[in-house]
Amino acid sequence: MKKITVVGTGYVGLVTGTCFAETGNQVICVDIDQKKVEKMKNGIIPIYEPDLDTLFERNIKANRLSFTTSLEDGIKDAEIIFLALPTPPGEDGSADLSYILGVAEHLGKIMTDYKVIVDKSTVPVGTAEKVHAAIAENAKTDFAVVSNPEFLREGFAVSDFMKPDRVVIGTSDDRAKKIMESLYRPFVRQGNPIYFMDEKSAELTKYAANSFLATKITFMNEIANFCELVGADVDKVRIGIGSDARIGKRFLFPGIGYGGSCFPKDVQALVKSGKEQNFNFEILNAVMTVNENQKTVLFPKMKNFFRGNLQGKKIAIWGLAFKPDTDDIREAPALYMIEELLKAGAEITAFDPEAMPNVQALLGDKISFAKDEYQSLEGADALLICTEWGIFRNPDFNRIKSLLNDAVIFDGRNLFDIEEMSEKGFFYASIGRNLIEK
Numbered sequence: 001m002k003k004i005t006v007v008g009t010g011y012v013g014l015v016t017g018t019c020f021a022e023t024g025n026q027v028i029c030v031d032i033d034q035k036k037v038e039k040m041k042n043g044i045i046p047i048y049e050p051d052l053d054t055l056f057e058r059n060i061k062a063n064r065l066s067f068t069t070s071l072e073d074g075i076k077d078a079e080i081i082f083l084a085l086p087t088p089p090g091e092d093g094s095a096d097l098s099y100i101l102g103v104a105e106h107l108g109k110i111m112t113d114y115k116v117i118v119d120k121s122t123v124p125v126g127t128a129e130k131v132h133a134a135i136a137e138n139a140k141t142d143f144a145v146v147s148n149p150e151f152l153r154e155g156f157a158v159s160d161f162m163k164p165d166r167v168v169i170g171t172s173d174d175r176a177k178k179i180m181e182s183l184y185r186p187f188v189r190q191g192n193p194i195y196f197m198d199e200k201s202a203e204l205t206k207y208a209a210n211s212f213l214a215t216k217i218t219f220m221n222e223i224a225n226f227c228e229l230v231g232a233d234v235d236k237v238r239i240g241i242g243s244d245a246r247i248g249k250r251f252l253f254p255g256i257g258y259g260g261s262c263f264p265k266d267v268q269a270l271v272k273s274g275k276e277q278n279f280n281f282e283i284l285n286a287v288m289t290v291n292e293n294q295k296t297v298l299f300p301k302m303k304n305f306f307r308g309n310l311q312g313k314k315i316a317i318w319g320l321a322f323k324p325d326t327d328d329i330r331e332a333p334a335l336y337m338i339e340e341l342l343k344a345g346a347e348i349t350a351f352d353p354e355a356m357p358n359v360q361a362l363l364g365d366k367i368s369f370a371k372d373e374y375q376s377l378e379g380a381d382a383l384l385i386c387t388e389w390g391i392f393r394n395p396d397f398n399r400i401k402s403l404l405n406d407a408v409i410f411d412g413r414n415l416f417d418i419e420e421m422s423e424k425g426f427f428y429a430s431i432g433r434n435l436i437e438k
């Protein structure tokens with residue numbers, strides 16, 4: 001059993017804390033958001049993440065998981081302190097380290113015995129050194145700083161954390177290495193590796209992983225756009241290339257651009273880190289440009305269909321989250337579509353299984369929300385699909401037809417078979433495939 005503190009209880013911190021409690025450790029989570037901490041103290045989980053609620057409740061009941069707003073109380077007995085704090089883009093695109101360095105400085109003032117401080121946030125190369133320096137300014141005790149980037153995917157966060165493909169630990173401190181190894185042992189029982197490396201390599205590993213994935217999806221989006229021009233079908237091309245093991249089947253699905261709290265900011269931050277070394281990440285610059293353009297490919301198709309005039313048109317939207325199985329709407333492509341549609345004078349009724357409260361908090365009554373996917377269609381002139389939630393994949397097409405004013409679907413996630421849509425008599429516009437006209 002280890003005594004652990006997790007500072008920051010967002011998507012990463014809460015999953016980290018809960019999963020460490022689930023393996024028998026004593027975990028205290030610290031957050032500055034008083035309302036959030038109050039909720040958690042009352043057993044209410046502040047985010048949606050599949051399966052997290054069961055573990056959250058179980059570990060609170062077993063007194064292995066607790067919450068506080070006080071960093072001092074939170075770290076008193078801890079041997080390991082995880083920093084799962086935000087690293088949002090600063091004005092120039094670089095990662096804003098003020099949350100992390102602020103907490104590090106505070107830790108230096110209040111630590112009274114040896115602690116391992118772990119950077120779990122995604123941070124640029126050299127951050128471990130900065131965190132070390134910020135703590136050392138006031139520290140009266142020995143401590144180690146470790147870089148342990150997190151690779152979990154929102155929507156699969158619990159299973160990714162409990163059974164990671166790999167664990168990356170960057171440290172040059174032997175004592176910290178042993179502590180981290182024994183902490184992670186229960187998570188790699190099936191033989192997945194724990195890679196030990198220096199701090200800088202660990203920090204860059206995370207940026208390289210996210211930038212590679214963003215590049216892969218962006219490459220496929222560009223192929224999809226070309227498919228439309230030449231009359232090829234991106235689904236067939238995707239299958240054709242994906243069975244080559246060097247390419248792989250995953251992350252080849254085209255859409256209306258990547259979003260979320262990680263890819264956009266991490267690609268941008270890596271490019272900025274490059275600039276600081278007079279190094280130009282040419283591929284990543286192109287990835288950012290292509291992705292921005294990709295968000296815009298569906299809107300002109302809608303505009304064309306309505307002969308340039310969306311004023312007063314009623315649009316139903318299925319899916320608001322940046323991807324399925326999360327309530328996270330940060331940089332969600334749906335938000336871009338909503339903005340464009342509202343500017344053009346359309347009226348929107350949306351449905352998302354989990355993300356509606358977050359969008360309502362952001363947009364208030366600028367759009368309406370439906371109680372389920374079918375209600376959103378009532379009297380609408382078209383359906384727009386922005387997120388590939390499982391429940392949208394096999395809908396009742398007859399019901400869709402009877403509820404819509406006109407059988408028109410714009411699909412930003414290629415959920416349906418184009419031949420089937422043609423047979424059913426829909427106008428169906430998707431990404432990288434032939435347009436189906438009625």
Ligand SMILES: NC(=O)c1ccc[n+]([C@@H]2O[C@H](COP(=O)([O-])OP(=O)(O)OC[C@H]3O[C@@H](n4cnc5c(N)ncnc54)[C@H](O)[C@@H]3O)[C@@H](O)[C@H]2O)c1
Binds near residue numbers: 085086102121122
């Ligand atoms: N979300 C993901 O899928 C994911 C995956 C891997 C890595 N990451 C990285 O992990 C880090 C955290 O991401 P997230 O999505 O969990 O962020 P988040 O915004 O969901 O959560 C951050 C939490 O930190 C709290 N906080 C802010 N300042 C604080 C302070 N001074 N003291 C205590 N708490 C404070 C906030 O109130 C919030 O609850 C980022 O660096 C991110 O890039 C995220």
